[in-house]
Amino acid sequence: DTGVSQDPRHKITKRGQNVTFRCDPISEHNRLYWYRQTLGQGPEFLTYFQNEAQLEKSRLLSDRFSAERPKGSFSTLEIQRTEQGDSAMYLCASSAIGTLTLFFGEGSRLTVL
Amino acid sequence: AQSVTQLDSQVPVFEEAPVELRCNYSSSVSVYLFWYVQYPNQGLQLLLKYLSGSTLVESINGFEAEFNKSQTSFHLRKPSVHISDTAEYFCAVLNEKLTFGTGTRLTIIP
Numbered sequence: 001d002t003g004v005s006q007d008p009r010h011k012i013t014k015r016g017q018n019v020t021f022r023c024d025p026i027s028e029h030n031r032l033y034w035y036r037q038t039l040g041q042g043p044e045f046l047t048y049f050q051n052e053a054q055l056e057k058s059r060l061l062s063d064r065f066s067a068e069r070p071k072g073s074f075s076t077l078e079i080q081r082t083e084q085g086d087s088a089m090y091l092c093a094s095s096a097i098g099t100l101t102l103f104f105g106e107g108s109r110l111t112v113l
Numbered sequence: 114a115q116s117v118t119q120l121d122s123q124v125p126v127f128e129e130a131p132v133e134l135r136c137n138y139s140s141s142v143s144v145y146l147f148w149y150v151q152y153p154n155q156g157l158q159l160l161l162k163y164l165s166g167s168t169l170v171e172s173i174n175g176f177e178a179e180f181n182k183s184q185t186s187f188h189l190r191k192p193s194v195h196i197s198d199t200a201e202y203f204c205a206v207l208n209e210k211l212t213f214g215t216g217t218r219l220t221i222i223p
Contacts, residue, residue: 033210040122042203042213043157056209091157093211100145100164102211106156 002026004105006092012111013082020078021108025094032075033102034067035091036060043091049075050097082112115140115206119214126194127222134189134217136178136204145207146187148178151216152200160202163187174198196221 005024013019025032031050035043046065047057051072061067064082069075079086089109093102118137126132138146148160161172168180178189187204199221204214 040215042117042119042205042215043211045210045212048210093157100207101147101159101162103159104149104157 004092004094004103006090006105006108008108009106010109010111012113014113015084016081018078018080019082019110020076021090021092021110022074022076023092023094023105024074025092026096026103028096029094029103030072030097031095032069033093033095034075034077035093037089037091037107038087046077079110082110084112086110087112115142115208115212117204117206117212117214119204119217121217122215123218123220125220125222128196129193131192132190132194132198132219134202134204134219136187136189136214137185138187138204138206139185140206140208142208144180144182146178146180147205147207147211148172148176148187148189149203149205149213150200151203157203160189194219194221196223 007022033048034046037043047067049069064080067077089107091107093104095102116139146163149157150160161170163170163180171177176191201216201218203216205211
């Protein structure tokens with residue numbers, strides 16, 4: 001399967017713990033996006049990369065959130081000192097420059113107890 | 114700034130009946146519009162998109178959407194729905210990033 005892959009699919013953690021999600025985009029896709037989706041809402045943009053450069057960050061991305069794409073391939077999204085409000089589905093998507101179409105992974109569901 | 118409004122959060126429809134899911138957008142730049150579908154316990158899948166050219170675009174499973182610039186709309190339609198169309202449908206507008214609406218849950222009544 002050559003789609004967008006996310007790991008883990010589910011994560012349950014206690015408040016205050018750190019969590020990290022990984023996203024492997026479609027091979028050769030230059031752009032990689034992170035979104036967050038809560039129940040009953042549409043996906044909300046968090047940040048995106050073009051190759052290894054982080055080009056935009058949403059105001060939703062507090063200081064506890066950090067995303068990296070060190071070699072321009074896979075990306076990680078880390079949440080430090082998790083809060084119950086961080087509980088959501090974290091979606092990753094990728095696209096090739098100029099194609100204007102994002103392909104999404106199945107998401108990583110975070111539950112903070 | 115860009116935004117998407119999906120006024121209907123839930124739409125129940127009888128099987129084999131027609132359906133229209135409404136989407137209105139605002140964008141200050143060129144408009145690229147998308148419909149994504151999310152089946153239960155699955156990720157977002159692209160249903161159809163408008164980038165340029167013909168204002169009527171179609172998907173492989175019978176959905177169509179029409180870009181209407183004067184009404185700033187991109188409504189999704191299907192003439193006859195099936196049980197398998199049960200899903201959440203998201204309209205989105207693209208500039209540098211996709212901005213989604215809040216989604217419409219389509220429920221098919223047997």
